[in-house]
Amino acid sequence: MYKTVFSYVGKYKKQAILTPITIMGEVAMEVLIPYVMANIIDKGVNKGDVGYVAKMGGVMVCMAIVSLFFGAIAGRFSAVAAVGFAKNLRGAMFRKVQEFSFSNVDKFSTASLTTRLTTDVTNLQNAFMMFIRMAFRAPIMLIFALIMAIRMNGKLSIVFLCVIPLIIIGAALILSNAHPRFKAMLAKYDDMNAKVQENLIGIRTVKAFVREDYEKKKFNDNTEAVRKAQVHAEKLVILSMPLMQMFMYITIISIVWFGSHMIVGGTMELGDLTSFITYVGQILMSLMMLSFLFMMFIISRASLQRIYEVLIEKPEIVSPASSEKEVADGSVSFRNVSFSYFKDMSNLALEKINVDIKSGETIGIIGGTGSSKTSLVQLIPRLYDATDGEVLVGGRNVKEYDLDALRNNVAMVLQKNVLFSGTIKENLKWGNPDATDDEIISACKSACAHDFIMNFPDGYETDLGQGGVNVSGGQKQRICIARALLKKPKIIILDDSTSAVDTATDSSIRTAFRENLADTTTFIIAQRISSVQDADRIIVMDDGKITDIGTHEELLITSAIYREVYESQQKGADE
């Protein structure tokens, strides 16, 4: 997992490696400085040699400047490396998501993908920066300081050997116990946030049922649970600070005690003791940093895991190696097609579908909620793969085509459609980036969108907010149809794409289709019988199966379901 994710450091590897190296320079200075300090006291102050003090003082200032230099470029390198790493990760994930097929997107859900690309990446960026700055600094500091201390006075350093293992054991105990508690705390957090979210979305429901107090009580229970979990987890962590302090104090006292005896015994210089105390600080500080780092590591692990899941996800559907780039015509055949969203033959959305559609035919599809109308047509542009059997377009299995070629020839107007921020024209150009104004206008006329677009003050340059907020439902659907038409496809699929369009406009769209797109195979999924009744053939679906195929007149006689739907919509009008 780590290898995969961290390989995205990529070209910032140089900086990522240079960071600890430059930090080593900084640390070296930091460790040497106390040594200089000791000399200042021993050889300068003690001997009354002001010249020496001044000289060494100058050396120290130079060292500080060197240290500053290293520190500053390390800061720069670490920023470049961590931010660059985040950029690469974000870019890689975004690209990956672009490769995802529908089933991959379904698996993660769009909300979760968004969080993974935003919050999780930021978390990891911060952790990574901390890591390359500290992970080397702390051990290097520890080792340098230990070496200096041992060189200065080996005997006195034995104190460290006694204290360090104790500290490690203490920190390990705290951290290992804290981890599950933190996980539990995060789960409580999620619960609380979920409560807020559902109250935001459902505020009208809450108010309509006068459930404010009920929700308040529930939320207050949530926050209480969060508080308890937080205290439970953090009360362990706050132990670490006094514990470290305690160890530090014990070490200082032991060193002063033994050191003083050595000084009196003449085996140690006075200045060395001061430096030694400085080393105590450095050694313990780096141990503290290490334990803090470990904590960060545990917390960011969750984010890392979530990013990894996206990165290793295999796109379900990819173009074959030697692919066909040309789609011969708009004919479509389903041969014994079964389909399951879960690839489970015992839980089928479509069962043994067999149908042949000639190029240029107009096909209506009717069926109740959950009868798998959408599932059927989604197999044509290969948004999902059939679980069993084969789908042919232009006489070839869809799996043989280059995906872009197939989808450029099979235009689909989705049920849950979206327009993106930008102008109407920019949105239309999704269908064909090189479309001329004339082509755009002609597509919009076919979709009955031209007139209302021209009624906007800015016409085709009208800016749509995110989600296309300032057009009505029916207008949005017509823009989406025009967008699909601009592709000049051989097959066009309208998945309940005119539900918000009035029947008169609906009918003129169909007329325009007949006139301008006579050679294009057209699929129309609709709730309204009127939308499909003049199709060449109508497919009636129920529970994942085709129950009947025929013209409107034929079906009124042969299909009970069709008749029932027809009557439910005609009742009243005939009275």
Place this chain on the structure above:
Amino acid sequence: MPPRKNGTAPMQKPTDVKVTIKRIFSYMYGFKIHFMLVVLGVILSSMSTIAGNALLSPIFDNLKEALTGGKWDKKEFIATIGVMAGIYAVGALSSFMYQRIMLKVSTTTLMRIRNDLFNKMETLPIRFFDKHTHGELMSLYTNDTDTLREMLSNSIAQFISAAITIVGVFAMMLYYSWVLTIIVVVMFVLIIMVIGIVGKHSSKGFIAQQTALGKTNGYIEELIDGQKVVKVFCHEDAANAEFDKLNEELCEAATKANTFANILMPIMNNLSYVHYAATAIVGGIMTVNGFGGMTIGKLVSYLQFTRQFAQPITQVSQHLNAVLTALAGAERIFKVIDEEPEEDNGYVTLVSADIDENGNITEASERTGKWAWRHPHKADGTVTYTEVRGNVELDDVYFGYEPEKTVLNGISLYAKAGQKIAFVGSTGAGKTTITNLINRFYDVPDGKIRYDGININKIKKSDLRRSQSIVLQDTHLFTGTVMDNIRYGKLDATDEEVYAAAKLANADYFITHLENGYDTMLTADGANLSQGQRQLLAIARAAIADPPVLILDEATSSIDTRTEAHIEKGMDQLMEGRTVFVIAHRLSTVRNAKAIMVLENGKIIERGDHNALIAQQGKYYQLYTGMFELG
């Protein structure tokens, strides 16, 4: 629908730090003693470090004397070490104590702020939710409280400790040598200047980073939300190219911001070394010349002080950014808490009633199934009771979500108890707005809307809403079981009542086919159910509440016409004896209404029953025959 504001609030600096801090502290009520203990603990802990170091000085002097031929006073040495150990022990203990207390104080404070925020949010008018995006409000609970938590649990103690350490160390330095302290003051000024310069660049950088991050995340959200469209149009490469551009911009801004933040620490650290060197040189000269009573022991301690002096300043400067962000977040939270709650001056309340054969109404202490409005009259102190029947009357109502844009232009209508009234018309004609006024999601001037003859502004909002059930187009379910969700309409409903309501809504069949039947957990706004199934649950939820007035706002829009035909009987039964307002897109749904109101531009342009309206050959006829667009 009222207009929505898009986008999230930009990162801001706190506007009034003092007021905000004071307000945060006001949430620590009941913790006065705790807080005093914390301050005491911080003082003791900081003092112990200073005092412990100060004790090094006599030890060193003692040693120096021994080295220069004097006698080493071992007794005094042991005594000093003992005192040192004692001081350190107190230090470690008090540090543990204050952190433990602070944990309790900070988590409780945070909980109180969260509760206050949520409790306030629940009372806010719908208008408030129109003006703020979910993302914006959600980030109050996540980002803003998180940074606040950081501040409460770390920064407060840090700041106190830093202040005490700085003051304490400074005092000790002054006491040891005022000459050397001049160097300290010079250094301090220098440090403040550096923090000022770097800090300014860094916060500028962070704001730029935040803006770029907002743009990039916005693009991610939009594109991932429309991922399926991207696929259908093979737009992947274009999306990648656009994203790379934004990502690159973000990278640049973030690198700049983080570089400044990262550089601050080495600068501070090394400035303190320079300080140390300067002090050593001057102090060395002083010691040699015996100037100002400087001794080697004093100098050693003094040098330790210079290190201790630098540390808290570095820490504070590192925390400064976090604290400012937290305060800005706290301000956003308090702004919501300060919002005006939904206004409710109603005093007419809903009570259970006994009604005898003469129509006399007496208040009942138990649920009787009959309801009455309890109407106290202020003038003479009497109380009258009116039976709840469900008569609704609108008299020349004008209304706009924004003052300059009226949505309803003089609506008058009268719905008798038990009647079914339907609204049809295109999007923005004002259908939903009328129902929003009837349950007082929005308010209109006095006397314009009357309920059983009572001005609805006089009726307590909660009681008014309790007397109505509403099924919305976007059904919202809550985390919990199917059973819990239906019971939401009547919290004390028995299991049998729940089953009956589900059967009425034709939901029983699919519920019993769910994995755990009525005990199936619904998650994330009922995502595991289809839109149609969710609407059936919402109908069951409204049914169990058993109110005299029912509002169905596109309640069956996602249910296909065949299923709708199947649940028609249940719906009829549900509507039986109630005043029902129906908004439907599909005209087949409203056909059997007693009166159909055709709305256009906030006016009722036609009214009558289906046959009358068809005969009239007006707008309704056009809609019905499909010559006019809905949606």
